[in-house]
Amino acid sequence: SFITLRRARSGARRARHRHQMSSGASPGGQAPPDGAEAKYNMKNPAVKRIAQEMREMSRDVDPCYHAEAVEDDIFEWHFAILGPEDTEFEGGIYHGRILLPPEYPFKPPSFMLLTPSGRFETNAKICLSISSHHPEHWQPSWSVRTALLAVRSFMPTAPEGAVGSLDYPADERRELAAASRERPPEFGNSESRRALIAEVHAKMLTRWEAMRAAKREREDVARAEAAAEAEASRLNDAYDLDDTAAWVRTNALRRVALQMPDELLRDAMAVAAALTRRCNAPSRGGGGGGDAE
Structure with a gap:
């Protein structure tokens, strides 16, 4: 055998x-x-x-x-x-x-x-x-x-x-x-x-x-990153990007840390990171901040 x-x-x-x-x-x-x-x-x-x-x-x-x-x-x-x-x-x-x-x-x-x-x-x-x-x-x-x-x-x-x-x-x-x-x-x-x-x-x-x-595991990480980018795009279309990112950084994470389970907190942090990357990306006109697209 x-x-x-x-x-x-x-x-x-x-x-x-x-x-x-x-x-x-x-x-x-x-x-x-x-x-x-x-x-x-x-x-x-x-x-x-x-x-x-x-x-x-x-x-x-x-x-x-x-x-x-x-x-x-x-x-x-x-x-x-x-x-x-x-x-x-x-x-x-x-x-x-x-x-x-x-x-x-x-x-x-x-x-x-x-x-x-x-x-x-x-x-x-x-x-x-x-x-x-x-x-x-x-x-x-x-x-x-x-x-x-x-x-x-x-x-x-x-x-x-x-x-x-x-x-x-x-x-x-x-x-x-x-x-x-x-x-x-x-x-x-x-x-x-x-x-x-x-x-x-x-x-x-x-x-x-x-x-x-x-x-x-790599596929799970890729899906999470893609979802975070998609959520950042949605927020970018719905709100002013600079104000939204600033609000997330100063208020949202503090609130969800007290109220959300760990897995939701990780998702919120991923969205915040995606928004921050978009804020820091150069605009088409060459300036910083504002619309990243």
């Missing part, structure tokens, strides 16, 4: 932590898997670069994506990205797999999406300018982080017949985005890989919930 896989992954993490502490290694960041020194040549440019990116990815967290190498193969990574805001992919959690070549970073990685999105085929290598389909465009300075940002930015673009691309209607993509949050995709028969995917999914679900709450 989902919970069992997460527990298995957590147990493996605790075991690796104990190994690091007993050997004197730093537990901070995602270190190369246990036994990597014996399995890989740590002086190899690809291995060194991948180990560096693993540490950076763990240290510099971005709420829009997450990626980790599997425990038994640092050349295979699993990732998840959040669908871009204000698109039909918003709210989606899209998992994928990255395979890094032995020549990395001098040759590009290949990408495979595991979550249905309506934009990319699943379980098939996708064609992007930063993928193995276009090695002529790849730059060694790019990284897994660069690639994840590119995949996310490509999602709302037109497919234009690219290999592995789909062009589902927006409504179907929204349905797939909502469904993607329900559970992580199943991939392969390896319990450790499935546990990793489940853990990544849980992290991204938490981040999505936090981002959704922050967006709602």
Whole structure:
């Protein structure tokens, strides 16, 4: 089950932590898997670069994506990205797999999406300018982080017949985005890989919930500011602006502070602030005060 896989992954993490502490290694960041020194040549440019990116990815967290190498193969990574805001992919959690070549970073990685999105085929290598389909465009300075940002930015673009691309209607993509949050995709028969995917999914679900709450708060603030500006415009049309603003500053807030609930007081203060901004704005004739319009 989902919970069992997460527990298995957590147990493996605790075991690796104990190994690091007993050997004197730093537990901070995602270190190369246990036994990597014996399995890989740590002086190899690809291995060194991948180990560096693993540490950076763990240290510099971005709420829009997450990626980790599997425990038994640092050349295979699993990732998840959040669908871009204000698109039909918003709210989606899209998992994928990255395979890094032995020549990395001098040759590009290949990408495979595991979550249905309506934009990319699943379980098939996708064609992007930063993928193995276009090695002529790849730059060694790019990284897994660069690639994840590119995949996310490509999602709302037109497919234009690219290999592995789909062009589902927006409504179907929204349905797939909502469904993607329900559970992580199943991939392969390896319990450790499935546990990793489940853990990544849980992290991204938490981040999505936090981002959704922050967006709602921003929208509430924007609505309150718009309402305050509208009320200021109404008062400006009905009364002399300078006299109205002065009255609010000297009398209204003092009165409502004694009589109104806190939420109404905040609204009144917002209106007063909007009126003050209009009073201080230059008029069309270049003078101060008077009609701000």
